[in-house]
Amino acid sequence: MPVVRTYTRVYVDDLDTALPTFVELTGEQPSLRFPYRDLELAAIGGHLLVAGTPEALAPYRATHATLIVTSLDEVLALVDALGGEVLDGPNTVPTGRNLTARHPGGAVLEYVEFHAEARATMQ
DSSP: OOOEEEEEEEEEEEHHHHHHHHHHHSSOOOOOOOETTEEEEEEEEEEEEEEEOOOHHHGGGOOOEEESSOOOOHHHHHHHHOEEEEEEEEEEEEEEEEEEOOTTSSSSEEEEOOOOOHHOOOO
């Protein structure tokens, strides 16, 4: 279950306002952009921008990072074996399947297993 990419989460009020700064910082254009529930998300460089109202963002703010993995099932087994807790998921999401877990020690991470179309956006 190798981690193939890690995105630092950046919570923003408005995606269109925030993106130009990250385009300049990274020298890249967003590789992914999609709506999810009441949020808008964009992956750019090593960042996942998560945009929404304070109320929409509130349930997600405790999540520290998003890790793209080759097998969500292996993540589930690892979380269980190490005494972690699955907080949400597995779910079907626009990019594949995800889950959010709290690890021993308190880190809260989202794991995503990309479907083929999302994998094709990775450089």
